[in-house]
Amino acid sequence: MSTVTLEAGREHRVTVPSLLSRKQRGEAIRMLTAYDCTFARIFDVAGIDVLLVGDSLGNVVQGLDTTLPVTLDETVYHTRMVARGASRALVVADMPFGSYQVSGEEAVRNAVRCVKEGGAHAVKLEGGTAVAETLARLVRAEIPVMGHVGLTPQAVHRMGGHRVQGRCQESAERVVEDAYAVQEAGAFAVVLEGMPAELARAVTEQLEIPTIGIGAGVHCDGQVLVMHDMLGLSDWTPSFVKPYANLGAVASQAARLFAEEVSERKFPDLEHSYR
Numbered sequence: 001m002s003t004v005t006l007e008a009g010r011e012h013r014v015t016v017p018s019l020l021s022r023k024q025r026g027e028a029i030r031m032l033t034a035y036d037c038t039f040a041r042i043f044d045v046a047g048i049d050v051l052l053v054g055d056s057l058g059n060v061v062q063g064l065d066t067t068l069p070v071t072l073d074e075t076v077y078h079t080r081m082v083a084r085g086a087s088r089a090l091v092v093a094d095m096p097f098g099s100y101q102v103s104g105e106e107a108v109r110n111a112v113r114c115v116k117e118g119g120a121h122a123v124k125l126e127g128g129t130a131v132a133e134t135l136a137r138l139v140r141a142e143i144p145v146m147g148h149v150g151l152t153p154q155a156v157h158r159m160g161g162h163r164v165q166g167r168c169q170e171s172a173e174r175v176v177e178d179a180y181a182v183q184e185a186g187a188f189a190v191v192l193e194g195m196p197a198e199l200a201r202a203v204t205e206q207l208e209i210p211t212i213g214i215g216a217g218v219h220c221d222g223q224v225l226v227m228h229d230m231l232g233l234s235d236w237t238p239s240f241v242k243p244y245a246n247l248g249a250v251a252s253q254a255a256r257l258f259a260e261e262v263s264e265r266k267f268p269d270l271e272h273s274y275r
């Protein structure tokens with residue numbers, strides 16, 4: 001296996017306070033999901049500010065239909081790999097379903113594992129008013145927290161699917177209320193997922209903390225995408241995703257060529273054999 005050699009930049013580490021000043025300076029925050037060291041290194045060197053070890057790992061790595069079965073042990077395991085590959089980016093571990101809903105005490109214990117064992121700099125929780133007290137408790141325990149409101153995949157069954165939120169007045173008001181609740185509870189940033197661009201604009205203008213959008217239009221303070229979607233590795237992607245590469249096709253072509261050359265006994269040739 002060849003070694004990936006990348007020149008790591010000498011830029012300062014992205015920190016929780018530095019993300020806040022980015023909002024104040026009007027500089028966009030660039031966030032991608034990552035689940036292993038290889039891609040964490042590539043994205044880190046490419047200048048991605050935040051690497052999110054998303055519970056989307058259930059969908060794109062584990063092949064599940066929902067994120068609900070992802071476990072804390074799996075999150076810690078993947079976070080550790082990502083943290084090893086990140087020299088500059090802030091690493092955020094996405095707390096899986098069930099790891100912060102039972103009690104504040106259990107949430108702190110589980111978030112501490114993400115930091116101590118996983119090497120995360122911060123954690124992310126889904127939900128607004130419903131998780132505000134838990135979020136505040138984590139912040140009091142010195143664990144920086146990113147909120148996540150709007151379309152929250154862990155609530156897939158309550159929402160009746162992955163549905164855009166905030167399209168009617170009542171739902172839009174709930175999104176605004178949730179975003180305020182996480183800010184008041186001490187979150188340092190909030191993901192706005194699956195909502196009309198104008199609603200995300202209003203929330204972004206009203207909040208002091210940075211908003212990071214996914215399927216929430218261009219007016220957020222930053223943007224996040226699931227790496228498999230933006231690299232063309234997913235079977236299906238939502239319409240808001242822009243494919244920046246087609247790695248799926250490249251990998252498929254490479255595997256076919258390898259299969260052909262093995263069948264035809266063209267690989268390994270003399271150049272790729274020990275003497």
Ligand code: KIV
Binds near residue numbers: 053055056148191
């Ligand atoms: O799990 C995840 O990848 C996420 C992003 C979609 C924000 O929460």
